[in-house]
Amino acid sequence: MEFRDVSAMTEGIRGEIRKAVVGQDDVIELMLTSLLCGGHILLEGVPGTAKTLLAQCFAASLSLRFGRVQFTPDMMPGDLLGTNLFNFQTNGFTLTQGPVFTDILLADEINRTPPKTQAALLQAMNEYSVTVDGVTHPLGEAFMVVATQNPIEQQGTYPLPEAQLDRFLFKINLTYPSKEQECAIVARHGNRTAMPRLADFGLAPVVSADRLFSARQLVSEIRLGDPLVAYIVDIVRATRDHPAIETGASTRAANMLASASRAYATTQGRDFVIPDDVKFLAVPLLRHRIVLAPNAEIDGLVSDAVIVEILEQTAVPR
Structure with a gap:
């Protein structure tokens, strides 16, 4: 295949x-x-x-x-x-x-x-x-x-x-x-x-x-360059330092985001991942993996908005 x-x-x-x-x-x-x-x-x-x-x-x-x-x-x-x-x-x-x-x-x-x-x-x-x-x-x-x-x-x-x-x-x-x-x-x-x-x-x-099964094997072999690996890790680590988040995402989330990015790129007809793939997947992949701080919930913040803010603040690889 x-x-x-x-x-x-x-x-x-x-x-x-x-x-x-x-x-x-x-x-x-x-x-x-x-x-x-x-x-x-x-x-x-x-x-x-x-x-x-x-x-x-x-x-x-x-x-x-x-x-x-x-x-x-x-x-x-x-x-x-x-x-x-x-x-x-x-x-x-x-x-x-x-x-x-x-x-x-x-x-x-x-x-x-x-x-x-x-x-x-x-x-x-x-x-x-x-x-x-x-x-x-x-x-x-x-x-x-x-x-x-x-x-x-x-x-x-x-x-x-x-x-x-x-x-x-x-x-x-x-x-x-x-x-x-x-x-x-x-x-x-x-x-x-x-x-x-x-x-x-x-x-x-x-x-x-x-x-x-053949398609999954092909997806797993897509190479993810070091700059994109660092980009994914930066996004996940930012959830642990954001003042509105009490509990951030784990390393498992970073692994899943990398795997999902490979798969999504393939569905779009590409054998390589681009930063936009990571951005598209980040919110649905992270929204249930973070816990907002009590003061953030009082202020009416939602997890999706916080993740979008993190994506805007994280440097995108060139």
């Missing part, structure tokens, strides 16, 4: 998603980036901003197994991971696999389930394996979580702690569409009240698992 093949592959995925989804171009680019570098994503937005539809269309464009879990307050880890049941034919216990045993997992409303169940999923995200009754079971190399959450409801929710949010490559905020996009959405989907069926739009898988 060559770089032009990766570019054609990502364009094919975009085309399939756009059969059903209008707008959200930046969100789609971030999802493609995450796919190419093996990261997980958290989609946050008010109801009706196509979070679930985006995830389903994304999965439908890939020849990978897809599973969905609707998280609820009474959900237990065993409901997600599976449980060992006694098999009378073999006179032993056999694992009945839970929905986590898939490739693309849609974790719908992840903040509605208790921390114990959240932790079970986050272990799978970090280690690509799960442990049931002391036995570790590997997940596939393509395992990827697309989680969603609703930011406007607090009752009956269990917000993810910052340390657990760090497992996600991106936290993507879905906003309302423009008027033109909303008109197109109503024209396309305004003949039904329920979520549209993907079969009605003719979505088909355009990428196999083998092609995906």
